[in-house]
Amino acid sequence: MKNFLVVVAVLLAASFASAEFKLAYVDVQKAIEQTSLGKKAKEEMKKEADKKNKELEKKKADVDKMREDIEKKRSVLAEEAFQKRAEELQMEMQKFNQIAAKAQAELQKKESELLEPIVKKMKTVIEKLAKDKGISMVIQSNQNAQIVLYANADTDLTDDLVKAVDKEK
Numbered sequence: 392m393k394n395f396l397v398v399v400a401v402l403l404a405a406s407f408a409s410a411e412f413k414l415a416y417v418d419v420q421k422a423i424e425q426t427s428l429g430k431k432a433k434e435e436m437k438k439e440a441d442k443k444n445k446e447l448e449k450k451k452a453d454v455d456k457m458r459e460d461i462e463k464k465r466s467v468l469a470e471e472a473f474q475k476r477a478e479e480l481q482m483e484m485q486k487f488n489q490i491a492a493k494a495q496a497e498l499q500k501k502e503s504e505l506l507e508p509i510v511k512k513m514k515t516v517i518e519k520l521a522k523d524k525g526i527s528m529v530i531q532s533n534q535n536a537q538i539v540l541y542a543n544a545d546t547d548l549t550d551d552l553v554k555a556v557d558k559e560k
Contacts (some may be wrong), residue, residue, distance in 0.1 A: 413525055415546045416532040421502045432505040439501055443494040454483050481547050516555045520548055
């Protein structure tokens with residue numbers, strides 16, 4: 392609510408300061424998904440995620456096999472031997488969880504590395520579009536956040552941004 396009031400105050404101040412105040416919005420997430428650069432980054436992320444998932448599935452299968460083996464032999468193992476194997480299983484499960492967490496962190500880092508230059512390029516293109524169209528302010532919209540509750544379709548620069556970014560390459 393506080394952010395909304397700030398935006399309204401800025402808009403009112405700007406409209407009084409300038410007789411010709413134009414506002415537009417861009418759904419950056421949608422634009423990223425629709426540009427060729429964004430599609431390429433998504434494809435690269437999918438390959439990387441698939442690779443990590445295969446590694447994790449193999450490790451999980453090893454842990455599951457170890458668990459099944461222990462359960463099958465529980466009745467024939469001495470208590471000490473069972474405890475030792477149970478501890479080994481617990482350690483393997485901890486290693487698996489660490490590997491999974493590391494893989495997740497690596498994927499997030501990779502996503503940031505792939506998206507950073509795209510977002511940077513989009514900011515430059517948005518500035519150019521805004522200047523060319525005489526727009527005073529461009530705000531970021533998002534389908535999920537519902538920042539823009541209503542807007543005339545003419546004020547949506549998302550499609551123009553996608554075309555301009557794909558055109559520049």
